[in-house]
Amino acid sequence: MLPATAVALAVLAALLAWPVPAALARSRWPVRDPLVALVCWQAVGLAGGLSMIGALLVHGLAPWGHSLPEAVWTVLTSRPAGTAVRGDHWVALTLAAVLAFQLVGVLVLSWVRIARTRRRHRELLELVVQPGPQADARLLEHPAPVAFCIPGARPLLVLSSGMVAELDEEQLAAVVAHERAHLAERHHLLLLPFVAWKAALPVLPAAERAHGSVRELVEMRADDVALGSLHGTAPRRTLAEAIVAAAGGQGGGAVPTGALAVSGTGVRARVVRLLEPADPLPATARWVALAGAVLLLLAPTALLLLPAVS
Template sequence: MLPTTAALLAVLAALLAWPVPALLARARWPGRDPLVALLCWQAIGLAGGLSIIGALLVHGLAPWGHSLPEAVWAVVHGRAATGAVRGDHWVTLTLAGVLASELVGVLLLSWARIARTRRRHRALLELVVQPAPEPDARLLEHPAPVAFCIPGARPLLVLSSGMVAELDGEQLAAVVAHERAHLGEHHHLLLLPFVAWKAALPVLPAAERAHGAVRELVEMRADDIALGSLHGSAPRRTLAAAIVAAAGGAGGVPAGALAVAGAGVRARVVRLLEPADPLPPAARASALAAAVLLLLVPTVLLLLPAL
């Protein structure tokens, strides 16, 4: 029967709903390798959703088979249940359907709302911007130091006149490199699941924690990519100075945009000026293996015969 499998999935879902995100959010190593940390957060989100919905499905379909595929096959073909169908089975099946619909629905709704907001801002900006000194960028007449990019099918990288006036050439190049990193790696897609998770489960502390952590890691990752393209004697100081300058105009960044002063300004500046050692290869491999394992465990529990 499937109750043991359902219980294991429920335990995994509970761990991924609070203690695991809390531990990762408090850990210090993600700043040493933001990309690996982002992959771990994605694995936590996917495995958590799969575990809780899977636990409900497994329990609800237990009377129809000894494994989830067998039970689903029996239901699809209209076969009678081999065990007693109780009220709790119908309740958990209903909850699974409601939760899955809510998570998918909120994800699609969040994507549609953000995309609509970005299209509106892009259309308005294109009416007033003009070519900027930096290639592929646009200049917006605004006294505050503002720099941001609007991702999408037609990405837009915007620098304010205040930003151009305040920064020197190297600092301006650092800002542009940071924004290009956001666009090049499609960081808005990494953020979207956590925006939806926060909207779907606002009472869950892990949702807020995960959203904040991923926002900061995305900015750190863009910093790292930008550093790789910068020249000069002190690229870290150059980028740190640009981030501090842009923080003064963070309030002028439109909704849905990604900005160089978007999140974790203090932690990022400290990280740039006092860089920690890179994550050792063994630790990096262990973190990646843990992310893969998080995805494999609920998948195996759902597909293999019941324990």
């Protein structure tokens, strides 16, 4: 019979693999505070991975100790197991190793592949771009209205000539502020775990749902940060008009793979959110959500490190 700790971790992993992500994706409150929602999504992803691997690891090492640290120390010191080691223990250990290697390996591989793609696009763009209307922006001769940034050690913010021609000065400033927000808050790092999760577990519906939700929330967060630096009588309408203009240029093929663009995911939802803003999330609700994210991370950690429940 599985130890209760392994069962608890398996139940938590099951909850974080389907119902919790589904509920969070359907909730309406994340659009009121994308930053808090992004923290919650990161907690769901990390706690889910810990729970899946931990459930297998705890069961596999159960013969060697009453807690994971004790069992690991027993194995490292080459002491014999306290109880008989059955076939299901070896199977669990093998699956834990495979799953850990899969998740971590895909994460590293995704990082390397995306970084290589961004570096190649940056090197090609630097050959053809010119100084732009903003100090930190570069101008690309392209008829479609396009704006994007390539994050990394040498970030690149690009505006197409079509974008500069179509937008007025305030709208162009809104676009640049949006892309600056992506770079300043390193949104590509928030996206990476979910790109890897989707690639590592393609059969898991929650992986696709989480990836889509995080992409949309990242864009909404960049919109919010951009609004804080905009001036004028109607900054929300200005940014919304710029997003719509950029969305019309998506078919131009000028946005490279791995870039973050103002015309990214959830254009309709973002425009509606800008033009019909909901009330901000109350401070109490923010702290409750953040506390829930912390507890979600502490739960599998405590189950893994504290003495096993028998």
